[in-house]
Amino acid sequence: xxxxxxxxxxxxxxxxxxxxxxxxxxxxxxxxxxxxxxxxxxxxxxxxxxxxxxxxxxxxxxxxxxxxxxxxxxxxxxxxxxxxxxxxxxxxxxxxxxxxxxxxxxxxxxxxxxxxxxxxxxxxxxxxxxxxxxxxxxxxxxxxxxxxxxxxxxxxxxxxxxxxxxxxxxxxxxxxxxxxxxxxxxxxxxxxxxxxxxxxxxxxxxxxxxxxxxxxxxxxxxxxxxxxxxx
Numbered sequence: 001x002x003x004x005x006x007x008x009x010x011x012x013x014x015x016x017x018x019x020x021x022x023x024x025x026x027x028x029x030x031x032x033x034x035x036x037x038x039x040x041x042x043x044x045x046x047x048x049x050x051x052x053x054x055x056x057x058x059x060x061x062x063x064x065x066x067x068x069x070x071x072x073x074x075x076x077x078x079x080x081x082x083x084x085x086x087x088x089x090x091x092x093x094x095x096x097x098x099x100x101x102x103x104x105x106x107x108x109x110x111x112x113x114x115x116x117x118x119x120x121x122x123x124x125x126x127x128x129x130x131x132x133x134x135x136x137x138x139x140x141x142x143x144x145x146x147x148x149x150x151x152x153x154x155x156x157x158x159x160x161x162x163x164x165x166x167x168x169x170x171x172x173x174x175x176x177x178x179x180x181x182x183x184x185x186x187x188x189x190x191x192x193x194x195x196x197x198x199x200x201x202x203x204x205x206x207x208x209x210x211x212x213x214x215x216x217x218x219x220x221x222x223x224x225x226x227x228x229x230x231x
Contacts, residue, residue: 009058036199076145090120109142187222
């Protein structure tokens, strides 16, 4: 059974179709890049999978069941924008996650935060945007989830920290789990990707194994993406 399936998924706002008959499957044990230009439907697709938006048509299945309370238990989601209560200290946020999610590992979170030299006694409001994003990513990766969905996980992070964060993603998700990463920083993340999904105009235009695609097109994923979506 596939971990995630989207079947004939559509989303419209009035006469504007944002997603058009999306069909995809995500097996277990894969890191998948969801790649596309701005406004092509990536974030809409991610929000529907996370049950934050309702599809106009089609369905999403997680472990063979339609999304709902059970899917929320097994999906760990990193939104594009920080959604944490900034009046709280990092310690309080950790405690909140520990109480809210049965699969949250507070010890792992504290270790990762210490590696990033983040002060857990500090309020989020006193932290830079990049520091807040690091905290949120650590919280997401410290859940023992089956599917991790990361929307622009490197957006506000300095280049020196990116490799550490990618290695954190690589080493901190369960065996048999999968990761979907939506990003514009393709050259930074492609070394950890197993598969890619290219989306354009609300449609999936390419799904491929990364190594096979590089060999076939004689280029990096970043180069292939630039060729396909050249303005």
